[in-house]
Amino acid sequence: MTASTAPDFRTRLQDWLPKLVLAPSFAVTILFVYGFIAFTAVLSFTGSKMLPNFKWVGWENYEKLWALPAWNTAIVNIAIFATLYIVICTAVGLLLAVFLDQKIRGEGVLRPIYLYPMALSFIVTGTAWKWFLDPGIGLEKVVRLWGWESFSFTWIKDGDMAIYTIVIAAVWQTSGFVMAMFLAGLRGIDNEILKAAQIDGASNWQLYRRIVIPLLRPAFLSAFVILSHLAIKSYDLVVALTGGGPGRATEMPATFMYSYTFTRNQMGIGASSAVIMLMTIAAIMVPYLYAELKEKK
Amino acid sequence: MGFLDIRNVTKSYGNVEVLHRVDIAVEEGEFLVLVGPSGCGKSTLLNMIAGLEGITGGEIAIKGRVVNGVHPSKRNIAMVFQSYALYPNMTVGQNMTFGLEMHGVPKPERERALADVAKLLQIDHLLDRKPGQLSGGQRQRVAMGRALVRNPDVFLFDEPLSNLDAKLRVDMRTEIKKLHQKLKTTIVYVTHDQIEAMTLSTRIAVMNKGYVQQLGTPKEIYDTPANLFVATFMGSPAMNIIPAKVVLRDGVPHAAVTDADGAERVLRFSQPSLTAWEGKDIHLGIRPEAITDPEGADRKSGNIQSLSNRVTVTEPAGSDTFVTMTLGGRDAIARMRADASVAAGQSYDFAVNMDKAVAFDPATEARILP
């Protein structure tokens, strides 16, 4: 009996290969994501101005940060923006997906129309949006030219309303993508379930409310995650549309962080705002990831 | 030393041992079936033979060569999967020769092997199709063909018939049996279906909770189950298990069964050795076919006992009629000839073949050996 219990070379290699293949990605993630997060966290406790330095200042940056009115504006704005953006995008996306799923003629044409905004950066569409929302040359003027003289749409110029114009543009950009996700979810639902529900006497409305929408739960979750991280990261949208204005009424955490880190030479404060943003993202993502990965195990 | 030796094999995931000291020696040409409920460890064992899962303890040897740690492809085995695992992007022909290609077999040789096997399985006309275009039965054949082409030392089957409908399953079962008889290959076959196990195997390993409960020929397993689990798992309808007490009548051991109304029925054992169990509780095991109408009783039996009882349900199954009664507070099933005239609610005199009865120790659940 040839009693060699040691695995042969090829087998050992095959055992290690998967890990070897994954290792670079993992290492890169550890360095470029977590290493950099740690770096930022350290910076947030230093007196870094234009370039990083490591003069320890304790919690000073955080104290300064929370004392800044602009940061508080940014927090309020992101709360308003994220809520409206996620809710409206989901609603519009779902509505379009459900309607598009009714064996619509021309779906092949409509779908790319709904989807294409996702393909464009706001560097590209920012100016067009700015114009469109501008009362002097945009919607307001056009509607007035059409004869509705009293029409008024001056949100982008109004410190209290400007944040809602950002919601409009953001919804424009991503609701098509959300639509695609829901559409995929809808197409994945077993037709027999729908037939069964119809035989049970459910009206169309009941059918969707009681059967279809609950079945779309995974799509809802994916949409929520994608939308919430887009909301928190939203930067070029704000820059292109309002530049943070009127005044600083549309300041958001991402624009705030960028300006303090790079244009105001207060890298320490910028880093502390970044840390708070990251903690917020983690607070949303970690429970989701945990639940998601736990279930699939 | 067998052709395929499984020696003291254990498997653990972390601290949890899922397979406990399995010891099986399979001879060349043998058809071993691993049967058991899901989660019993049978698939794990099969995967370990295949090399798809590591071995925690013990050894597996094929043709005398210890294969622990040897890559699946170097064990000279072939496997047929439950889902057939046909590569969806390849044609049937490519599917079947993929293994040979991977092993560096030259093309002409591959073509020859493919042609032979395709002819054997009558799938020549399917070779250019994709798996998606095949019916369930055809896929099953292709999956087997893929294994056959390799001409391996050991064939491993992982519940290959469970995705087929009832009729096809029976047909394919016969087909596999024929193939085995023709090719005399060594097969390890996993199933949870005890009929497949009985019909196909030359030997069966009944598994539960990571233990081999019993290893034996189908007849051994059926007639002399090692314990309550094997007794109830093998056979359909399952063996009737009735709580009873051993009493001595005229120095001969009898099983006393007490009904809910307090009435006691007594059935004489054929095994004198049960005298030692006098006064103790046992579980009496009688297969349905050992409880019959008096005319249908086994004439070779030396110990037919009469049992009068009320019929609760009758289920005519065409060839037989199954009759349910209450015995010792439990449902017991009798298997009558189809023309036995019996109706629900009636009282009836059943004939019990006590030669086929077995007794189990309630504490250990093991069969009390004669």
Place this chain on the structure above:
Amino acid sequence: MAAVTQDTAVSTGRVTRAFIYLLLLLFALFYLLPLYVMGVNSVKPLEEITGGNMMALPQVWTLDPWRSAWSTAQIGVEPTGLKPYFLNSILMVVPAVAISTIVGALNGYVLTKWRFRGDTWVFGLMLFSCFIPFQIVLIPMAVVLGKLGLAGSVPGLILVHVVYGIGFTTLYFRNYYAAFPTELVRAAQIDGAGFFQIFWRILLPVSGPIAVVSVIWQFTNIWNDFLFGASFGGTSQPMTVALNNLVQSSTGVKEYNVHFAGAILAALPTLVVYIVAGRYFVRGLMAGSVKG
């Protein structure tokens, strides 16, 4: 009406359908609006824009803004138009998309078919990289790129985009491969196929739908990136930076028609990708990423 051949088994009345079509068309208008604004103003002379109505069709049609944006507009010191930057973008986007997609596919393959202890942790950690705001990694990234000698070069940009793209691509492929029967992998192993052979011969041929999703996603993200391009592009700046240079001059004359033409030019590749591959996109999403 028999619902058998319908996309869904829901049948709707005539009035409802009219309403649905109306609503869908209204939304289509809403989505098309900015594109219309850009398109219409890119074929007007400048006076018409600064003086007039942005929604109106041009009185004088001209293609000069397009010509100018493509080949003669001032981007830096040279009046090169966007043309040369287009090539820079392609040189960066193609390898970056290819590498991140392949790496994502391999990762997804390992994470679903070669599972090991702690693999979900590894995946979770990698996934989080999708969610970090890129502004914060700028400075440390610059340090690392400098150390690697990749600063200000196309390979450096590719590295950056791959690093922050693999989170998404891994997610897509992992979800997709999770639904792929593991038995096939086992069968291939028994057939003697190695780690890479299984990947190339068995998994990759059926990864079409999810590869489309991954490619579309990566292509648009990388093509549209400005921050990394401006910071790490060095002398091989991508299209977005050039477009930004064209559009964002602070103290010069603003040629809006050229800006719009340039914007559409810069967006063309992504637009084409979405329109051509859009149908596969939904299919790919269906196959992978929204499954629970």
Place this chain on the structure above:
Amino acid sequence: MRRMMKTTVKALAVLAMTTSIAKAADVEVLHWWTSGGEAAAVGVLKDNLAAGGTGWVDMPVAGGGGEAAMTALRARVTAGDAPTAVQMLGFDIQDWAAEGALADLTATATAEGWDKVVPAALQAFSTHDGKWVAAPVNVHSTNWVWINKAALDATGLAAPTTWDELVAVLDKMKENGITPLGHGGQPWQEATVFDGIVLSLGGDFYKAALVDLDPAALGGEQMAEAFNRLIKLRSYVDDNFSGRDWNLASAMVINGEAGMQMMGDWAKGEFLKAGKVPGTDFVCIRFPGTQGSVTFNSDQFAMFNQSDAGKQEAQVNMAKAIMDPAFQSAFNVVKGSVPARTDVPNDAFDDCGKKGMADLAEANTAGTLYGSMAHGHAAPASVKNATYDVITAAFNGEYADGAAAAAALAEAVAAAQ
């Protein structure tokens, strides 16, 4: 797969090599002059350098008055791959010099006699610790007002020279049914206007408040008055101002929709481009009350430390080329600004340009040449932006009155320091 990787790696290596070869003895210039006129102006510099055998590797990054470029610069410097020359404004030069990142040009400067021809106020930015670190290209003056001649004539009043006259003109224009003040609601534009207002309250006050950041001046009564004036100006602006680009505001003045715009000298380009003639179609005046004083910003090229001798030589060549009077003239004629050296002949300049040069020379001699706060030549970026915040808020009516705004300004500046 392995083969593919190999080819990719090879291709990348080739790419990397070609880029590094291209850099060898050239100047790599990071700048944000990307629009037609400006870029053409820099092109002159490029051609001059090429004539002397020095190549030019262009790295333009536009956006937000150099903000994007500065971000890119930070990334480049952190990566240890600084460009050879970078367009830079005011305090950024000082900040980078303080980091020790800039090359020393003193030898060249001494040989060429820069300190005699460059105004002292500019030198304050071009030198650090007595060493020359940057070569100034131009001087923009920011306290200009551009008036539509027809609109001014319609008021029957003369071009204003004091605040009260300005208000009178603006009121009259309002009566005439046009928007008196064409303005774009972006922080830097509001700050530009504010610069003019503060300067009109006295050069010393400007220096005390915005340059020296004296808390008393920042929070004092004069500052309250300045904010009151700013708030007053808001009433002459249409409701649609916010976010508007400055050149759209210029267009309003050009079209006669608006009466005047308060903007730096670069606005002239818009008027000229529209075919308007200075003196006949539009009038350029100093912000009322600031004649004789100039707030400026100056584009300079800072040279970053290079170890390579070839590159150092290229830097010197570039610095010399920038300071060449012929280039200074050619560049500034195109750009609308005035030369950074005072000995450049004004033949090539138009009326407004000549006036700008004369004003600059006058202010330089009188000591009334001040760095513009709005354009980062009065205080460091953190202070500048904190100031922006208050100005923009005040302009948008977020403070009850000038005094409240002044108090907020003093506080914000203190916090940012």
